[in-house]
Amino acid sequence: MGISTIGIPGLILILMITLIVFGPKKLPEIGSAIGQTLSEFKKSANNLIEEPKQEENSKE
Template structure:
């Protein structure tokens, strides 16, 4: 049983506990901070993936020494 199997009752319990612990005034600030953090994480992950793809494309275009290219004919 993992965290993905929480269900609706579990989510309601988590929200109620968060309201009790942090209060209704602090909860939106915490949600905003969590959303911004998640957004930054996704952007960083996308940059890493696109950077790896660009690096792979650059290395694919490099010819090995000793190989004869069709362009030199």
């Protein structure tokens, strides 16, 4: 089983548990922090992919 098999009911359950644990006032802050983290991760991953390509081009 992978994370792709969660489905809509699973996502609703996760959202409800998150609301109970953190409360509705903290939810936007948590969402923003997760978004920033994912953005930084994507940026770092793209940099790791682009560096070898740049090195190959500079050797030619």
